Amino acid sequence: MAEQQISTGPVSAASPTQRPLLAVAAVLLGSFLTGFDTRFLSIGLPDLRGAFGLGFDEGAWLATITTSAQLIAAPAVAWLATAFGIRLVMIPACLIYAVTSQTIPFVRDVETLYVLHFIHGLMLGAFIPATLMIIFRHLPPKWWLPALAVYVFRSPFSLNFGVSLVGFYTQVVGWHALYGQHVALSLLMAALVWFGAARDPINRQLVRNADWAGMLFLGIGTAMIYAGLDQGNRLNWLESGTVMSLLAGGTVLMILFFINEAVVAEPWAHYSVLASHNVALGIAIILIYAVTSLSNSLLTPNFLINVAQLRPEQVGDLLLPYLVLPLIVAMFVGVWFLRHYDARILIAIGFTAFGLAAWLGTGLTQLWRGENFIPLALLQAVGHAFTFLGVLIFIISNADPKRATAFGAYVQVVRLDGIEIGTSLMATWVRVREQLHSNLLGQYVGAGDSDTVQALHQLTGGFARGSSAEVATARGVATLASRVTREANVLAYIDAFEVAFAAAVVGLLLVAMLRPAPIGPLSPKR
Secondary structure (H helix, E strand, O other), X not given: OOOXXXXXXXXXXXXXOOOHHHHHHHHHHHHHHHHHHHHHHHHOHHHHXXXXXXXXXXXXXXXXXXHHHHHHHHHXXXXXXXXXXXXXXXXXXXXXXXXXXXXXXXXXXXXXHHHHHHHHHHHHOOOOHHHHHHHHHHXXXXXXXXXXXXXXXXXXXXXXXXXXXXXXXXXXXXXXHHHHHHHHHHHHHHHHHXXXXXXXXXXXXXXXXXXXXXXXXXXXXXXXXXXXXXXXHHHOHHHOHHHHHHHHXXXXXXXXXXHHHHHOOOOOOOHHHHOOHHHHHHHHHHHHHHHHOHHHHHHHHHHHHHHOOOOHHHHHHHHHHHHHXXXXXXXXXXXXXXXXXXXXXXXXXXXXHHHHHHHHHOOOOOOOOHHHHHHHHHHHHHHHHHHHHHHHHHHHHHOOHHHHHHHHHHHHHHHHHHHHHHHHHHHHHHHHHHHHHHHHHHOOOOOOOHHHHHHHHHHHHXXXXXXXXXXXXXXXXXXXXXXXXXXXXXXXXXXXXXXXXXXXXXXXXXXXXXXXXXXXXXXXXX
């Protein structure tokens, strides 16, 4: 009796187009736009809270709602583009995104602001997932590697250059420009798609057999899990009913998704597309990359902003010349390397660079400023370029390109939820370790202790001129307490760099377990 073949999703077939480079430029521009949008909502959030008149809690939900909406749409975009054509998916998304970006700066009602940011994120979710699909469907194989390198480059570039850009907009141009650039770029994207993408007919057979339940289960489930993770650190995890409800509800929907894919006649993204030793390990390596790369995307800028008290544009003075520009060179080197050598070697070099950067970070002190992070930034540029590019090429080399639609759904989940898992856990780790170190340091700053009395005497003396004795004493005590908090934060960031170092070591162990990829268009020259 013949074994029943499991459908792993619709076949992604190529369509002819006379201007393929315009279509590729459009989706690559969209992937850059997504990265910048994510960065400005994190780095520029204090300025946005002031501009919109939001409280701390209201502002915190702004970024959560936007990215959660991305996750609802992102897994299904490759399928939608296969069924309806890239033009019918991307052009409306670009236009709606432009309209919401133009409208948001003029809104002051919190509920309306949330709705517009939800729509904003939903449209944003269409941009990155279409990128891989367009590259493979519209470009000849010899251009796949450079195009994928640009796709990989946009993530660390937008994260790090975005810091400088947010600082420039908020300090020089005005915060409205944070949304204004989205209007111009999304309209440019729509034009590029209009002139460059193929005019695909609607696949009515695919639409009739659509697995709508699977798409909704995966999209809403991952969005709920993301929202729970994003708010978990702020709302103290198990102590919050909101967080627990989001995580529990999302988990239930994910279970229903896998059950649905197992029993439905035409599954949209059957989990068998991941049933490969190399692909499964590759997904795990991406998750580890998300953790170890936090030494750059989270720890370095957060230390400089929260402890060193620098503005985003000042942090950008470090990241732009010492990470963004070296990243460009590292990408060219990575492409050349992959044309001649095994991707596993490139991944190992990348994790080694991240490990060295994290190890240097364990020598952190409260005196560190931008120039002290230069060696870390240079190593992190190599880590970003080599690790992500290498693992993406390796996974694609081991996956069936005809099943890119199904595989793309899982890639988007790992991309967004994987990064959020790492970010949330690392932020919680820093907070908990700061509390622990603050408590331990506080035990050595007891009332009546000779060293404490001497320190307070020196601090109080500095505030005595022009102030009453009571005011000078209060300011002296507050200054001493702030110094204890500062040192506790420094120790917490050191602990976080140790976690990033451990993640790099785990990544190297996983790389050692990878098997050679099959020969294909992305294989190195023999």
